[in-house]
Amino acid sequence: MPSTQPLRTMMVDTQVRPSDVTKFPIIAAMLDVPREAFVPAAAQPVAYMDAPVPFADGREMPDARVFAKILDALDIDAADQVLIVGGGLGYSTAVMARMADSVVMVEDQAQRVADAEAALAAQGVMNAAVIDAPLAEGAPKAGPFDVILIEGGVEDVPEALTDQLGEGGRMAAIFAKGTLGEVRVGHRIDGRLSWRYAFNAGAPVLPGFSRAKSFML
Incomplete structure (x- = not known):
C-alpha cells in the first residue's frame, strides 16, 4: 500500500x-x-478530507481541524494520564498516546473495542488500553486522570465522569447547542470544575450524555 505521509502532511498544512x-x-x-488505519474500510478514501468521518451507527470521528484545536486547548503534557x-x-488514542504518559479509551461496543485494540497494536501503541463499558461511566478504577476528552456531543x-478528573486536570467536550455546538474545556481548581468556551463545533450526542427530559403535568 502506498504511503499516506503526503496526505498527512497536506492535512496538517491545510487544516x-x-x-x-x-x-x-x-x-x-x-x-x-496514519488516520486511515483508524476508520471503517469504506471511509478510508475520505479519511483526510476536511470533514468528520462517519461511523455506521450515527457516530463520527471529528475532522482534523476540530481535533487539533481540542488538543491545543487541553495543553497535554508528557506526564499526563488521559481518558478518552x-x-x-x-x-485520538494513538495521537494522544504519543503526547501523554498513558491513555485509557472507553467504548461501548465489543466489536469496536476489538477493532480499536487491533488497530492500536498494529501501529505499535503500547501505552494505551481500551475498555468495553458504558461511555458515561468512564473508567473510575483507572483514574483519576489529568486529561479527559469526550469525543462527541x-x-x-x-x-460520575467529572469526578474522575484530578485536581488541576482539564476536560473537553462538544456541547450541543441547537443545531450547532461549542467546544468547552473544564478545569478542576480547588475541587471545582469550571467550564470555559473554546470554539464552535458540532457532533452527534453520545449515548448517555443526553439531558434528562422533564415533563410538565
Missing part, C-alpha cells in the same frame, strides 16, 4: 496549521499517525 495550532507535539503526532470517552476506532456530563 491544522491554518487553525493556529502550532505546538510541536500535536503537529508531530498528527504527522506520524468514545474514541471510536482509536485514532454532550448535553450534560454526568458527575
Whole structure:
C-alpha cells in the first residue's frame, strides 16, 4: 500500500496549521499517525478530507481541524494520564498516546473495542488500553486522570465522569447547542470544575450524555 505521509502532511498544512495550532507535539503526532488505519474500510478514501468521518451507527470521528484545536486547548503534557470517552476506532488514542504518559479509551461496543485494540497494536501503541463499558461511566478504577476528552456531543456530563478528573486536570467536550455546538474545556481548581468556551463545533450526542427530559403535568 502506498504511503499516506503526503496526505498527512497536506492535512496538517491545510487544516491544522491554518487553525493556529502550532505546538510541536500535536503537529508531530498528527504527522506520524496514519488516520486511515483508524476508520471503517469504506471511509478510508475520505479519511483526510476536511470533514468528520462517519461511523455506521450515527457516530463520527471529528475532522482534523476540530481535533487539533481540542488538543491545543487541553495543553497535554508528557506526564499526563488521559481518558478518552468514545474514541471510536482509536485514532485520538494513538495521537494522544504519543503526547501523554498513558491513555485509557472507553467504548461501548465489543466489536469496536476489538477493532480499536487491533488497530492500536498494529501501529505499535503500547501505552494505551481500551475498555468495553458504558461511555458515561468512564473508567473510575483507572483514574483519576489529568486529561479527559469526550469525543462527541454532550448535553450534560454526568458527575460520575467529572469526578474522575484530578485536581488541576482539564476536560473537553462538544456541547450541543441547537443545531450547532461549542467546544468547552473544564478545569478542576480547588475541587471545582469550571467550564470555559473554546470554539464552535458540532457532533452527534453520545449515548448517555443526553439531558434528562422533564415533563410538565
